[in-house]
Amino acid sequence: MGEKKARRRAHAKMLADHPFCIYCAGAHRATTVEHMPPIMMFDRRQRPKGLEFPTCEGCNGGTRHTDLVASLLGRVYPDTGTDAGIQELKKLLAAVSNNVPGLLEEMQPGEADHATLLTIPNRPPGSAVLRANGPILTKHMRIFGAKLGLALHFEAHSSFVPQQGGVQVMYFTNVNAAKGELPMEIINLLPLAKTLEQGKQNVRGQFSYSYLLTEEGRHSVFYAVFRQSFAIVAVTALDRFEFLIKNAEKYPITVPGDFRR
Secondary structure (H helix, E strand, O other): OHHHHHHHHHHHHHHHHOOEOOOOOOOOEOOEEEEOOOHHHOHHHOOOOOOEEEEOHHHHHOOHHHHHHHHHHHHHOOOOOOHHHHHHHHHHHHHHHHHOOOHHHHOOOOHHHHHHHOOOOOOOOOOOOOOOOOHHHHHHHHHHHHHHHHHHHHHHHOOOOOOOOEEEEEEEEHHHHHOOOOOHHHHOOOOOOEOOEEOOEEOOOOEEEEEEEOOOOOEEEEEEEEOOOEEEEEEEEOOHHHOOOOOOOOOOEEOOOHHHO
């Protein structure tokens, strides 16, 4: 009970100190605290403190299904090999099946997918293959990446992306990494990765992140890795017409407040 009271006090202080939602650029008051990445992303829900953000119910609640999808994908590879891990994965599968119709069917690879994925170098023998580029999954991973970018922007700047700003997301799977398709020209510029740590506990093998801010502070690049499953590159800009990444059709811009729609 003492720990719960301490958590409630910490959340109340956060909402008092930061009364506006980071996801809609302060258009609505913050009434909830968002964990990014979500607690369910981690083994036995053991998530160290940190990366907690003030959000409104509309933005937080409107992306709960996306958090389910990203947590499932993040926990697929490698699996924990424990009974507890298997049970947690089963719960996530059931939750995704109930709340995101069609996704699990979309992730089952067809013959063409097998023919391509089996040729990927360095793929562990006997490891499962999933289709991770279907439209349902891609939509949710773009939303998740945008949430991550907006949250890490607040972490880095202590201010949210303004309403005229935005975030662009690139989503990569371990298949992309095996094929050498990660944007190394960006990754090589980043400082050493951080993770969530609390005392002796850390989740380095499950989540790590790094970021780079431009000198004038108008653009920021964030890179996060989730186990050996997927990675996100998110670029934020204070003015969405000043984006460094072109090709908005492939990398659409998410605007503060979009999560409520």
